[in-house]
Amino acid sequence: MFSRFRIEFLTCSLLLAACHYAATGIGTDPASSTAGEPATPPVPTAGGVITSALVPGLVHGAATTDPRAAQYYDNAQAVTEGKRLFSQYNCSGCHSNGGGGMGPALMDNEWIYGDRLEQIHQTLVEGRPNGMPSWGGKIPDDQLWQLAAYVRSMSLPQTIAANTDDTPSQNPAPVPRAVEQDRGWSPPPGTTNDYTDLIKGPQ
């Protein structure tokens, strides 16, 4: 949870204005904002305090979308190639066929550092503090995206359904773009997680 929050925080750091308001929850009518001044949150409530639906780990908004990810969705070749690389680069030594070992399982639905392709790619590039090596700059970037696609595929219902014995992830399904759109979560009543306008800033 802490790690997810940290990702959120880092994302926010890139969006200083947004973060300012996510953190303080204080503002005025967005229409009164001017260029160069902080934008305001979209749902003012009594007393000027925003009830934010900001939840650690559920990162939304255009700012976290990496355009390089697009071509690896709905891409059967990407997951097949990723499967080959997963073994070649000893990923399987720690993560087995997705069930884990020295490293965590990847075929379950727990994503410490996020399940979007760009987040998985970022984990591969940077490494992670509990022992995940950093691969950025060591192998070609398109291979990292292919690996990310295979890793994301392991827990897809389609991939799980194709497992015939206790050696899973042998027939990885392409990662559908739709998997990124339904988060299985919606904001509680009276709150919002739509900061799109805020992120874009004044037009």
Next chain:
Amino acid sequence: MRSNLTFAGLILGSFGSVLALAQSVPPPVPQDEVFSRESIGHALAAPTPQAGHTTANPANSPADDGQWTMPSKDYASTRFSSLKELTPQNVMHLSPLLSFSLAVNKGQEAAPIVADNTMFIVTAYPNYVYALDLTKAGAPLKWRFAPKPVPASQGVACCDVVNRGGTVDHGKYIFNTLDGQTIALDVKTGLPVWRTRLGNINIGETLTMAPTVAQGRVYVGNSGADLGVRGRLAALGENTGKLRWRAWSTGPDHDVLIGPQFKPFYAADRGTDLGVKSWPPQAWKIGGGTVWGWVTFDAELNTVYSGISNPGPWNQEQRPGDNKWTAGIFARDPASGEAHWYYQFSPHDNHDYDGVNEQLLLDMPFGGQMRKVLIHIDRNGYVYVIDRHSGQVLSADPYGPVNSSKGVDLQTGRLLVNEDKITRVGRETRDICPTASGAKDWEPSSFSPDTGMIYIPHENICMDWRSMQVSYIAGTPYLGAEVHMKPGPGGNRGALTAWDPVNRRPAWMVKESFPVWSGTVATGGGLVFYGTMDGWFKAVDARTGDLLWKYKVDSGVIGQPVSYRGPDGHQYIAVLSGVGGWTGAVVSGPIDPRDGSAGLGVTAVMADLPKYTTAGGTLYVFSLPH
């Protein structure tokens, strides 16, 4: 027993939903797939029990002072407590006196250490150390110490983030941390006297073993053979932590500390730089042979014995040759580290049979006379009785199901590998017994001089193996194999066997559903204590194996039980719960049981363990009500 092996497992889904899976353990290997003990066990002479009584020399096993200052109890590694208050007649009244949370829910393999009415415990990563005052009700904390190992060390530890314990000597508690430090703490204050960094996690090197302390030296071996770490044993000054000598397990003779004193018994071990020549070019540099198990000091013969792990990678076709000096045992000079002799249990190991298990130093009748022997119960399935002076094998008998070899040739000393079970790229070798983690892994046996028996906690697991080409990438696993494990003949995955080393046969055996991954302790009252992975702590009759008492603790037991005399003069039994380790990581580790190959292949055979226990970590102390 069999009915326990198949069930519909339950896995928590992503949003708290529960979905049923057809999670099952594979069927056991048929009995006729393995060789009989009589057909592959060999000895140089027929048993001569009339020639004397098996015991440990007082130099290695002095009169019991009621403490438990080192994991092995004494240099002989008897793990025998002479205390007699607990007996088969009264053990039914044994009751928990106190428990203490270790605040770490990973595999707890350490022995609680008792010295000066204080109990010392080191946990799995992050290697907290606790000192408890046994003179006060409830054993309150005297101090605690957090060494703060680097978190990344967790990601290069092959088989859970375990620690096998510390040792008290001359006012210091000495232990290792996962990230490669050896630390000596002042037993009074808990403050470090010295810290020495011996391991480099960037190449996958960790420390998990319990250091051995003797004659002012601390012996520490490394872990990480499965990541291509080159093995070594180091001796540190006990007062300073400074390196005295270091002996590598592979490479040229001057690295291995092989010189004029080196007189191995068998011809195959004689020659120059065999630690280079028995490998493909440069392969010895990433060839494993770590020293992560037990190192034993022999006060009688002034020798230190160290068991050496498997060679790397697991794919044997990438390392033609005998791969010296892996999967064997060295006898060395304690002061200089120079090798006296070496014996290789598994030349050119095919199956991950590390040679790191405990060494019991006993005086035993053999061939009509008393011999000074070292008894080693190897992962490859044999109980070896070795002459401690010369390194000659006197007998080698299987104590569990074996088909990967056909016995040991006692003329050449060589293991007779079964061609049918050799592992190769491009084919699956099925039903190999014992499995990679062995007929027995690191968990130590005990010996009772009263019964003459060795109480062996062990496994009954076999495996299917597929090899594949692997590249060395520093800090990542260097395996080249995919393993799926399965129960051995009979279906019970574990056993406690009372082994009669003189007559070379089991006296009795208790079958357990899961591997027995805890140590054992034998007592003067005629009891043997051990724990099970599903969370039972048990006492059996040392003469018959009859179950006399059991108590359900909070998590599976893989620790080393101890027996000690408290400040009030009464006998106490202590053990850590907390399932984990290689076979328990399916509960304590980040593993999804739907992948049978997960956790280096143990998940297939342990997939039902989450049904029986959860992760934990607690000290339990038991006594009779008084």
